[in-house]
Amino acid sequence: MSGRNIHVYSEIGNLKTVVLHRPGEEIENLTPDYLERLLFDDIPFLKVAREEHDNFAKILQNNGVEVLYLEKLTAESVECKEVKELFLSEVISECGIEKKEEIEKIKEFLRALPTKAMVDKIMAGVRKKEVGYKEDFNEYPFLMDPMPNLYFTRDPFASIGKGITLNSMRTRTRRRETIFGKYIFKYHPEFKGSNVPLWYDRSHQYNIEGGDELVLSNEILAVGHSERTDKEAILTMAKNIFEAGESFNTVLIFDIPKIRAFMHLDTVFTMIDHDKFTVHPGIEGSLKVTAVTFDEKNKELIMNEEEGSLEKILSKYLKKDITLIRCGGGDRIISGREQWNDGSNTLAIAPGKVVTYERNYITNEILDKYNVTVLSMASSELSRGRGGPRCMSMPLYREDL
Numbered sequence: 001m002s003g004r005n006i007h008v009y010s011e012i013g014n015l016k017t018v019v020l021h022r023p024g025e026e027i028e029n030l031t032p033d034y035l036e037r038l039l040f041d042d043i044p045f046l047k048v049a050r051e052e053h054d055n056f057a058k059i060l061q062n063n064g065v066e067v068l069y070l071e072k073l074t075a076e077s078v079e080c081k082e083v084k085e086l087f088l089s090e091v092i093s094e095c096g097i098e099k100k101e102e103i104e105k106i107k108e109f110l111r112a113l114p115t116k117a118m119v120d121k122i123m124a125g126v127r128k129k130e131v132g133y134k135e136d137f138n139e140y141p142f143l144m145d146p147m148p149n150l151y152f153t154r155d156p157f158a159s160i161g162k163g164i165t166l167n168s169m170r171t172r173t174r175r176r177e178t179i180f181g182k183y184i185f186k187y188h189p190e191f192k193g194s195n196v197p198l199w200y201d202r203s204h205q206y207n208i209e210g211g212d213e214l215v216l217s218n219e220i221l222a223v224g225h226s227e228r229t230d231k232e233a234i235l236t237m238a239k240n241i242f243e244a245g246e247s248f249n250t251v252l253i254f255d256i257p258k259i260r261a262f263m264h265l266d267t268v269f270t271m272i273d274h275d276k277f278t279v280h281p282g283i284e285g286s287l288k289v290t291a292v293t294f295d296e297k298n299k300e301l302i303m304n305e306e307e308g309s310l311e312k313i314l315s316k317y318l319k320k321d322i323t324l325i326r327c328g329g330g331d332r333i334i335s336g337r338e339q340w341n342d343g344s345n346t347l348a349i350a351p352g353k354v355v356t357y358e359r360n361y362i363t364n365e366i367l368d369k370y371n372v373t374v375l376s377m378a379s380s381e382l383s384r385g386r387g388g389p390r391c392m393s394m395p396l397y398r399e400d401l
């Protein structure tokens with residue numbers, strides 16, 4: 001097992017390797033009192049969510065994609081005793097436990113578990129009663145909060161070119177998720193020798209999340225300035241990528257409405273073929289796009305506000321005619337409903353071949369009419385977390401176009 005490289009120079013090139021997280025016990029630790037803070041709208045039925053997720057993995061595998069699991073990669077990364085101690089200290093210190101006695105208790109409890117079970121437990125959350133404290137019904141029950149958003153592997157780290165952004169998440173509830181990525185790329189036997197460059201680090205002040213990061217071609221990136229991603233973070237990331245001499249020469253900043261329904265750019269805009277994109281009509285009217293390029297000589301970023309329609313801007317940068325396919329056909333009710341259930345959040349596994357949620361049947365029929373191959377999956381439970389097939393997958397390797 002040695003030397004895995006990251007290689008992502010498009011959104012649509014044949015997908016070869018992807019990271020998923022199979023929903024775990026963290027989902028069973030959701031209750032109505034904490035839904036909003038934990039960024040869920042309802043409580044998925046874990047058994048069915050897992051069946052849906054296993055079916056997602058099967059669709060990918062049947063189409064030649066190697067599926068790696070975040071939980072397994074993490075366990076393999078922290079197997080050695082010293083790394084495990086570092087990892088434990090970091091996840092515990094970031095979950096807000098202050099009392100020394102509680103820190104020791106939880107550490108002891110986690111340390112006693114086999115490594116994979118320890119990782120699963122950290123993801124699921126630790127109740128006070130599990131480490132020997134009495135739990136009062138009216139008191140907050142967790143010493144370590146569950147991380148129910150982990151099955152959206154797209155967000156905590158994201159591949160761009162040969163590197164990743166290890167993200168600084170907007171919400172406290174998602175911040176610890178990025179520790180898994182940190183340990184995988186630093187210590188996993190298959191990655192540690194590859195010196196994967198970090199275009200952004202989790203410790204940085206400004207926020208950025210993977211759902212906002214799109215690789216439109218080996219020259220053009222699109223990044224959402226959204227509810228979750230700051231402009232300052234995009235500029236830092238852009239500078240790091242340009243300075244590293246990657247093939248990318250332009251970052252298009254999409255300024256989208258800062259609302260929960262459109263939390264990341266990929267909830268309203270995804271690429272499905274060389275010349276086709278899905279878009280939610282709700283962003284088109286107010287969309288502002290700024291192109292960021294790099295002045296090599298002065299080592300400075302240059303910013304230019306783009307004018308004209310989204311089709312025109314994309315055509316200019318991708319050097320071809322572009323077709324935008326409106327989620328729900330642009331009908332106010334249908335687009336609103338299907339976007340909420342991630343109708344615009346397609347995962348391309350090859351040019352013109354996408355995985356989508358079956359429930360967004362109007363958008364799926366429209367995609368079909370545009371000759372897009374649609375592999376649809378059941379999603380009654382998974383969709384309750386407000387993310388679709390793109391959100392649930394983190395590509396590590398795509399073939400070049």
Ligand SMILES: NC(=O)NCCC[C@H](N)C(=O)O
Nearest residue numbers: 039152211264385386387391
């Ligand atoms: N890329 C994405 O849009 N990811 C979906 C994340 C959903 C999750 N409940 C969140 O609010 O962060």
